[in-house]
Amino acid sequence: MQPFIANVKNELFKLRKRKKYLVFLILGVLLCVGSALRVVLANLILDQEVPRKVLLGGLAGENLLFLLLVFLPLMALLGCCDLFAGEQGDHTIRFSLMRPIGKGKLFFSKAAAVFLLCLFDLVVLVGVSIAAQVGLGGGGQGVVRAMASGLLDLIPLAVLILFFCLLNQLVKGSGLAVVACLAAYVVLVLVGTYVPAAGGLLFTGYLRWHHLWVGVTLPFFSLLSRIGILAGYGLVFACCGYLLFDRKDA
């Protein structure tokens, strides 16, 4: 386990040293705050005296949609491409491959680092959204639900990260990997949106899967099949990604 933890720390260190992740996080913060200010300003300009609690109540939950469908997939995509295809392209992956760490641990520690990056961004942005909502007078409505939803949605996000890791083993070069991951993600989301029959079968359809968990009673048996589908996708992506990574020479 020690090599795995050591490499997770290393990968996070490398990601932290790339300024684009900080820039994207700042942009995300600005967008979250901006969405709150936009509503307040629009209300002021139109001189409508709608109570702030009504205007801004549930803002954190609304921002979650943007985070889950756009921001976090983008971060996951960039992280995977930097740590896999990018390093394979410029041969810096040899730095890690020459250390005493199994290839399986190396593969999954890279995926874990991307997951932790997304988790950190999610915590920061949900925190900022909540602060903006409460700070601008929107009250605490929906705050707990937004936090719980964010945590629940980390599970399909982990599957998406494994999918990007797999795609990175199939293409050469960081640029091509970014394009391939982006194209695949957009196509899957569009198919899931416009072909209802396929929506439930595609893992991207579960990126907002906290919706499934909402209700007075938990539809446990209905959820079971969906959990199975998601777990199946995760298992296939993890196994195929690792096998391809293991077979690759540096």
Added chain:
Amino acid sequence: MASALQLDHLSKVYKNGRGARNITLSVEPGQVVGLLGPNGSGKTTIMKVVTGLARPTDGSAAVFGADVVTQREAALGRVGALIEQPALYENLTAWDHLLLAGRFYPQVDAARMDRVLELVGLARYKKEKCGRYSLGMKQRLGLALAMLSEPDLLVLDEPTNGLDIEATVEVREIILRLAREKNTAFLVASHLASEIEKMCTHVLVLHEGEMLSFDTKEEALRLHPSLEDYFLARVRDKKGSVVL
């Protein structure tokens, strides 16, 4: 006691047909084995397999008895390597690199990191990003990374590439000292036969992926005035030409 490195009918053939075939070799602690061969003879391929960068297509490679494929962590824990150009992150400093590498070895601390930087003459530049380093400085950092964990087997591919005369001599002295005092085993490749001659105890001649001979330096120099002549004789023997 297991050999520092044991290659048993090792083959690694790439899709284009290049690589190394049927290499059997044993390197004992304290030995410095020089790999001699032209470009494409399989020197780097063998080193890549030994350091876990490439999977053998046949045969096996073991470091102190641990197979590099099936017991990767145990094997690579005792190996330090510099293969081709050092794999460095342009946006990280020399210190960052040592910090990242050091996390895998419990015995490595800040004092050891400072020590290897002093040893390769990079202490003054440790906080500078590697993107600004010259080829020689990158090579020095690559050597520092290879030596960081005080490995029992060092695999060095063209270790003096890009270094000036003074640094070349220093690297050679480091290799000889580690072999003598710490009993470190070395696998060193160089396109310069004269350089191999100055530091190795054994010579392995490779040509088109095949192992032509493996002798002690004394044996090689008994019949030939230099390793260069020894190498040319082995290659001409293989081609069926008359040895000059």
